[in-house]
Amino acid sequence: MSLLFPVGSFISNVVVALFYFVIPFSLMSYGEQTVSSGLPPMIFTNILVVVSCASLLLLKGKTCRLQLLRLLLAIASLAVAPISEARESNRRQWQSILALVVALIMYAIMYTLCKKRSCCMTMLTYNALPYCVEWVALTTVGWLYKHLRWNDFPPD
DSSP states (O other): OOSSOOTTOHHHHHHHIIIIIIHHHHHHHHHTTTSOTTHHHHHHTTHHHHHHHHHHHHSOOOOOHHHHHHHHHHHHHHHHHHHHHHHTOOHHHHHHHHHHHHHHHHHHHHHHHHHHHOTTSOHHHHHHHHHHHHHHHHHHHHHHHHTOOGGGSOOO
16 A cells, blocks of 8 residues: 555645644634633544544444434533533634534544545555645744744743
């Protein structure tokens, strides 16, 4: 198996890097700024529930009533934390909670679509290479936006 995406799939690599890593992790970073520190990890521990829902909807998987009941119960329990956090929050916190939920959903949908389209590719291809693209993109944007200079970092 090749480490790289198949020949002619540069667009797929860019789409995976953007919608599986760059945008969700940027939304997570934004969302973590104004909500309590325990909420983002609590939301993202339910990634398997959201991936299961996405798989059920996008891959048309067969399921029984008990599995559906478990998914609905998990989604309801997942919704409790953001709703209770939102009661005590302002508009900025609502935006942060929404950013975290959108990141979670985007990540789950992309994961499901990647599994659907390319079973023959290694997880390293889907994880390491897009992470590299994400790192370059976010570092470049951060460097340009924040106007960082080497002198700003303290010597150790």
